[in-house]
Each structure stands twice: as C-alpha cells, then as structure tokens.
Amino acid sequence: MPTAIEAHELSKKYQLGEMQAAYGTLRESLSHAASRLAGREHRAGGKQEIWALRDVSFQVPEGQVLGVIGRNGAGKSTLLKVLTRITTPTSGRVEIRGRVGSLLEVGTGFHPELTGRENIYLNGSILGMKRREIDQRFDAMVEFSGVERFIDTPVKRYSSGMYVRLAFSVAAHLEPEIMLVDEVLSVGDAEFQRRCLGRMEELGSAGRTVLFVSHALSAIAQLCDRALQIDGGTVVQDGAPAEVIANYLHQTHSAGVERVWPSEDAAPGDDLAKVMAVRVLPHEGMPPGIMDVRRPIGIEIVFRVLRRGKPVFPKIKVLDRESTVAFNAMDTDERWHEPTPPGEYAATAWIPGNLLNEGAVSGEVAICSLDFPKLEHHAAVYEAVSFEVLDPGEGDSARGAFGGQWKGVVRPLLEWTVEPDPISR
C-alpha cells in the first residue's frame, strides 16, 4: 500500500523571546531596543529555545486513520501545523501524496462584503480547489448549505448559522485525499465538533487517509486504526489505539490505584475502626488503573474493627472527573447487622460493568455505622483511589459504534424492548 504521509526526522524549534515580541508597537519596540542597548548580557541569557518537535518520524499508509494523542504542549498541534504547511519545520522532511484538507480552515478567507456565491469561489480557491471543480460542485454546495435564497446576498447579512453552514459546505466538498483534523483547535460549538467527527468518520470509511489529533480518547479508540503518542516533541508510542491509550492514561494518571497504611496508628479512623488499605482490583490484560468500561470494577477496602461496639459496614462514594457524585453505595448485607466482631476484613465493592462513563473516576471510602437518622463515619478516606475508565471501542459497549462525545456521569447498557410494529405484523 502506498504511503500517504512520510515524516522523516521532523524537528521544529521555537525561540521563546519570539513569542513575547510577537506583536510589536512603536513604543514597545523602542523600549525593547533601549533595554537591549542598556543590558546586552540580559538578552543573551534570555534567549531560550524550545523544541516543539524533535526527530519525529512516522509513515501513514494510504487509507489509514491515525490518531495522535498527547498532553497539552506535547507538540501535537505543531505537528499538524507543519503537515498543513502553515509553519515550516526547522529540519527534517515530510512527503505528502495527495491533497490535504483540514477542518481548521473552515470559512477561512470569507469576506463579509462578498456574496455567498463569490465567497464559495474565493474560499474554494483558498482551500485549493480549481475553478472547474468548484463549478462542478457549486450546486451541491449551495443545496447542502441551505442558503439558496441568499446566495447573492453579501455574507455580512447572514446569520451566524447560515455563515457557518455555507463555510462548512465548501470545506465538506473539498474531498481531500488526506484529512488532518485537530479537535483541540477546532473551537466551535458542539454541533460543529460533531459534524467534524462525522465528516472524519465518513472520510475514514471511504478509504481516505486521516490524521486525527484529539483529547477525546474514546473517539481515537473508536475511529483510528493506529495511534501515536507524542510527548515532549517526540513520538513515544506507536501502535494499536487501545494499547497506546491505555499506556498513555497510565503515565498521566496521578492518583493511586492503591493506598496502604503500614500501621494502625498511621491509618485513618477512630477508636472503633481503621481503614488499612484501599485498592482498585486490576483488570486482566490492562495496565493498573485503566479499567475496561464493560467489566465490573472491584474496589477493595481492607479495614480493622478494633473493638466490639456497633454494627459497622463499608461504604464507597464514586465521583467523576468534575467531582460530581456518581453514586454512594454501602454494604447492606445482614452480616453487618450485629455489632461487628473485632478483626480484619477485606470487603470488595463491585461496580457493575457498563455503568460508569469513560474518563477519570475517583473513589472515597468510609467505614460507617448507622446512628439513626445519621450515618456516622468511623473512618473515612477522601480521594482514596482513582482510576480511568476506558472504552476500547470494540462496539459492544453502551456507545456501540459511535465515536463521538458521550455525556453523562453514568452510561448504563440498557435493555430495550420494542413492541412489534402493528403495520408489519
């Protein structure tokens, strides 16, 4: 299979001072010059270089959908800027076979004084279309945008919705061989992002080469054939999306999957109960802390009851990334109805598979007793554990084959019943 994109030891260097002096005015540049004259050594020391990309090499075969992930500032956007030729590399080279499109450029160069018709031609040329191609697709673009009636009206009189539809329509008819999508940069409403994702999915399934930069890991897992992780300007991982994502999450994951207290004195709790350890039971075949959304997740609480006093029982509280409480749960089994005998217990709470949504999840644990009508906490550990729920994108989870944004604290896999349609019966 021929190669669509071939990057060879691509590097891009930025000078830090450059960014600050970016927007000069007369006064600034004069004071700048003055300070330069006054303290030359200042300037020599202040020139810092940043390698946004360093020796990045990879190949993308034609028709592959490649996802690029990485932290903010890892170099993802710089890579895309180099590939779209908005900026030039400092060294290295890239060979690109085929026309490149990026949804970054939607509406680029639209001129408010020109009519819709004129802007289609202008924008089309800017995106690299030949006049003939625009002629051929003109009717389709107009129809798709739904602004037929206003096609000869200056776009400054358009509503913003019409404007965006017309702009998107031109970009959507570009039909590039290679599509570069930066979800991070494509600001815009959710509607727009959804369209971008949809467009990308279609191009991907039509056999076009797609390079997709995103923070939406589930979308990457779902849509991509392969994933790259960039960190500090270099490619640190290259492989199957699920694997790359799992490793990436593991690196970025800060809070622990396990907390153990070495002694009773150090352990949290009162004179009745102490929490000795909390851990998230690992999923087989996944790195610690990365949980398959479809499988039950076990949170084990090891606690000691120091004396026979009250009936105590373990409780967990599960929170999502925004610290929204997903749910509280406690063990209501009969075994905790009598005053609990002293000793060490290991209780595991099983969160069902297909319940929590993807993303970072944290858990709080507590050992409680019921002091009607209140719940008395004998031992409590806030942010005891955290883990990342990942959808490997195999199509059998609650999101099915959908790769876009999936909102909600929980995302249960529901059972659906459908009455037979009376007409077809």
Next chain:
Amino acid sequence: MSQSKLEIPAPAPHSSRPATDSDDRVDRLVVIRPARRWPHLDVSELWHFRELLARLVWRDVSVRYKQTFLGVAWAILVPVFTAAVYVVIFGKFAQFPAGEKNTAYPSLVLAGVLPMQYFASALTGSSMSLASNLQLVTKVYFPRTLLPLGSVIVPLVDFIVGLPVLIALMWHYDTWPNGAQVLLAPVFILLAMVTVLGLGFLFSAVNVRYRDVRYMIPVFLQVLPLLSGVMYAVEAIPTKWQWVLAFNPMTAVIAGWRWAVLDAATPNLGQTAVGVGVGLMLFVVGLAVFRSSEPRFADTI
C-alpha cells in the same frame, strides 16, 4: 433549518473522483522541508497557485469600492484632484518648470500623478498584505509571496481606470506620444511594480513583527512625490541633484513614462540605469528579508 440539511455529503470513492488536469494538486507529491532562506521567487509554485492569485486580486478589486457612494469614480477623482492642486499651486503660483520640451504642465503633472498614485496604493496595500490577511496566513498554506504580489496588481486597476483622463489631457494639449516609444511605456510601469513589490516584501515582513510600518508609510509617501519629479520635470533641476534623485527608482519611472506617453524630454540613460539598478536591488533585498522571516510568519503574526 431541518436537521437533514446538516448531514454531510458522503465522500465519493476514489475511483469516481472527477478527472482533473495533470498539474492538479491531487496527484502532486508535496515535500515539506525547512524553508530556504535565500531570496528565491519559486515561480513554478506561484504558477501553480495562479488561480488563487487571480481570486485574491479579484476579491480586493471587487471589495475596494464596496459601500462607497461614488464607487470606482474614486479611481478618477483622486488623481484628478491631486493633479489639479499641483497644477494650481506649483504650475500657476510657483511656476515650476515644465521641462526641456515645455510639455503642457497639466499633462506633465497628471502623467506623474498616475504612476505615483499607483505606487502609493501598491506600497500601502502590499505592506499591509500579510497583517490584513492574518486569518489566511495562520490557517492555510499557499506561497506567502502571493499576498504582496496580489496587492501590487490590484491598484493597476485604478491606474488603468485613470488613464482615459490622461488621454483626454493629451488630446486637449496635443501632447501625443512620438510613435513607437509609447510601446516602452509598460516597461516603466513594470519598473514601478518591481520596485514596489520589493518594498512590499520588505515592509510586509517587517510589519508582521512591528506594526510601526503602518505609521511610517504615510510619511514616506508624503515626501516621495517631491523627490520623484511628480510636479516638475527632473531634467530642469541642477544636474548634480538629478543624479541624487536618480537613486529613487520612481524618478526613472516618471521621467520614462512621460517620455513614452507625452514625448517629453528623453530621460538620461545613466540616471535611468541607476533607477533600474536600485529598483532591482530593492526587489532582491525585500525578497531576501521576506524569505528569511517567512518561517516565523504564522508564529508571530
């Protein structure tokens, strides 16, 4: 707006893509490599993007007089008004010399004002071209040289619209060109274009970082007509000063253009050569500065 309108057309499979000409980018292998800093023009790439150039020029031309009451009439009014003021002040009051051949002063002045007006518009437009197309520069690729280049083509339209006024004056004062030398007239306009493109490259690149250019250019343009012989014939001033003014390419442009279209005094060949030399040098220097700062445009603009 019905929801169904928001669906995206299914991309056509590869095979059904309409056939395109051989130089279409679809089949092009693009190699991205570090920017070359030496002052090259990359004509083959400019040629490849000729449609975009035409489209950008067309945009600027069609937007130029939008939402003005007098519209394209401004292209005539501005030089006519300027020339009229010069004729009254310098011709009537100050009795400026009309040159060796004593060409009718109004013809002489308008023949100077038109190229100067072109130069002024082209310089302003091209110097601002990168900054005013910020959105394009930061979002899509095309040769950046296209922007200053387009901006020196746009005011040619005004120049051509103003020509009938000059022709009318030539008819009125009977200052017709002397045969074949009129064919050289475009060459002098070309010299103006090359010079202003060089300055456009230079200033547009500088303007990316320092927006001082915006304030500098009007001052420059106020002085320039005085140093280019717009309101006098350059051969009428002391020879020593003629050679000083020769370093301004616009002096050569205006003297040559007057000679070609009005049959005014033949320009001094040596002085013209100096003007051409300076014009070419400005072009190369401007392009060199443009190329050396080009890699940073998108990052610093």
